[in-house]
Amino acid sequence: MLRIRFSLMFASAALLAACASTPEGRSQVLLVSDSQMNQMGLAAFQQMKANDKLSVVPAKSVYAQCVVDALVRELPPEWQRLPWEAQAFAIKEPNAFALPGGKVGLNTGLLRVATDQDQLAAVLGHEIGHVMYRHAGERVSQQQLAQAGVALAGAYAGRRASGDNVNTLMAALGAGVQVGVLLPFSRKHESEADRAGQRLMAQAGFDPRAAVTLWQNMQQATGSDGRPPEVLSTHPDPAGRITQLERHVAELMPVYEAARASGKRPRCRDD
Numbered sequence: 001m002l003r004i005r006f007s008l009m010f011a012s013a014a015l016l017a018a019c020a021s022t023p024e025g026r027s028q029v030l031l032v033s034d035s036q037m038n039q040m041g042l043a044a045f046q047q048m049k050a051n052d053k054l055s056v057v058p059a060k061s062v063y064a065q066c067v068v069d070a071l072v073r074e075l076p077p078e079w080q081r082l083p084w085e086a087q088a089f090a091i092k093e094p095n096a097f098a099l100p101g102g103k104v105g106l107n108t109g110l111l112r113v114a115t116d117q118d119q120l121a122a123v124l125g126h127e128i129g130h131v132m133y134r135h136a137g138e139r140v141s142q143q144q145l146a147q148a149g150v151a152l153a154g155a156y157a158g159r160r161a162s163g164d165n166v167n168t169l170m171a172a173l174g175a176g177v178q179v180g181v182l183l184p185f186s187r188k189h190e191s192e193a194d195r196a197g198q199r200l201m202a203q204a205g206f207d208p209r210a211a212v213t214l215w216q217n218m219q220q221a222t223g224s225d226g227r228p229p230e231v232l233s234t235h236p237d238p239a240g241r242i243t244q245l246e247r248h249v250a251e252l253m254p255v256y257e258a259a260r261a262s263g264k265r266p267r268c269r270d271d
Ligand SMILES: [Zn+2]
Pocket: 126, 127, 130, 185, 189, 190, 193, 234, 235
């Protein structure tokens, strides 16, 4: 029954393709509404938290939540209203993601690379940028993943969904690393998320220069298998990214200094 309802929902969504636009005015074709995307994001996150193979690390989750809260306070009101939640998973591979609906996950291995709150804010700001720009919605729409959506909706209703569809949908949502499906964001999405994330950092009182340091650290880091970390597969072109982030520092330093002067001095501690 539920399966049919969601099929119809996706079919009608396809007929009513919405033309939205990003905060910078790039037009987007979205076949899936925000509330549908949020529902899928929540379902994926619930599934991850319920997965026996992924254990949540409460102390690191508190640290990540502190950084997320500071960044979210700088979002436009419609985005602040989401129930933002951060969870740290005990996984060595340095990576992070943010799902539609405001669910943020990071692997504890990320904290070896993002070594202070400003660098962590650089990663999480970038991931929140993907959410605010509805990149997952664009990916799902572009790839016509309606069938995967139906499968995940089934899983949400407590049934066992077929693994492949769920994994593909998780990848499109941005959480592919958790299920072993790598789906790189496009360069356009990456540079939008970088710009949004670095600006959010500065507005929240995190040092925007840390975004440069973070990606330099990431380039030098190795994954658990000795190869470059997976985050570089899903977030390509680190060298181009660093150049762009460096270019924006000068413009963002006054934003950062004004935020600090107005009392925005986040104190998020990794202990
Ligand atoms: Zn990204």
